[in-house]
Amino acid sequence: MARKSAIPPESFDEILAWLNPDREVAGAIYVQLRHDLTKIFTWNRCPDPEGLTDEVFDRVARKVHDLRHSFVGDPKLFFYGVARNLIKEVPKKVKTQASLQGTEPASDPLTDVAEETANMRQECLRSCLQRLSKDKRELIIAYYTKDKQAKIDHRTEIARRLGVSVETLRVKAYRIRGTLEECIERCLNRMAHNK
């Protein structure tokens, strides 16, 4: 279902202008809004969240010229309203597609799949770790050392040493792991491509 968004450039400019008069700020809001809508579709277990986010922007683009002058309030709420409508439409599409494509296997998601082994992941992990700064490597090791209650105490201690809250420490670890995960995904894709 993934597809390219087909927003005409003038409508895209109008969307940006509606989001914020400063184009730089509007660009940042646009990227954030795309991310937020994709998360919302994911939380609602919709298939192809990226494609649905494109669809939201396509639908808003068709009306943006009038909306800019008539809609009162935060424009992001309008985008969210369109997303809610799409969420209601989606289950019908899922049913139709399920009969054609089947569903995902119900195996343990942590079990290896044929095209991707634990060794491949380890190799990619090693390569991606080299790209992290020493600080980040140390933090991610420290963050995941120890289990259960010992881990909670350990993280509290790391946060105290860094002078941040446990919440902030968790976000830092989340970002580092996010960077690593993206790098590993790209690496695994390259390996699969070269097979």
Add this chain to the structure above:
Amino acid sequence: MNEKPVTDALLRQFLLGKVDDQERQQIETMFVTGALSNERVMAAEQHLLDEYLENSLTPADRERFLAQYGETAVQRRKLRIAKSIQDWASTTTDVTPIRPGAVSIWNRLRTHLNLKPVFVIPIAVSMVAIIVAAVWLNSRWQQRSRHLALEQELSRINTLRDNPQTTALTLVPVSLRSTEAETEIRPQAENPFIELHLIWMQKEQYPSYQATIRKVGDSESFTVANLQPDNSSAIRLRLPTRLLTDGLYQIEVSGVSATGDTGLTDEYKFQVKE
């Protein structure tokens, strides 16, 4: 609509799909408008993922978690990668390299001074410790003096009211631009300063901000406090171009409350090419 405060417990219920439609729409609306910080939601997701990987979710929550985060092939691959990272981190031990000692010098000294072997090791250890400590203290003192001087300079140029000759550049947080290449900066000799406009995307605003700048791979970092946002929610940070050398730089900006506590942070990156 009668809105409930979004506690950590409610957020967890939401992420596991255990809320009703009204609560779901309330949380999603707050998320999309920024009233509920993106980082807080991501941290809660991270916490759930940790619990799943450690097998500490109840069977019912585990099932809900997998329905939410392990249904598609892409999601299942993300879980496998997260597990690999966690397994690696939990089995990695920090190994400190040991340098070989300079034994031959002490052998010569022992022979020359006709020392009894029993005294040689303690004397040698003490002397090495004293020399190492003196060298280390001297180098630390020099480094610290240089570091303090640079931080004072950074503080001074960021409180200047008039605009020195600068190159201006806008940066957005890395969380918004993970798929794009880093913004490039080419320091120009005619402009002694570069002015960065760091877009603050968090909903919470603070009376002031502090930025920590470091070159990726370097252990040294510089902190600039008392930064103020301008009218368009961008935080202005000036850097002397002579300090910037080829490489990737990272800036972490934190909000500072009126009581001096640090709050939410955003991270920015840029690449310097000379």
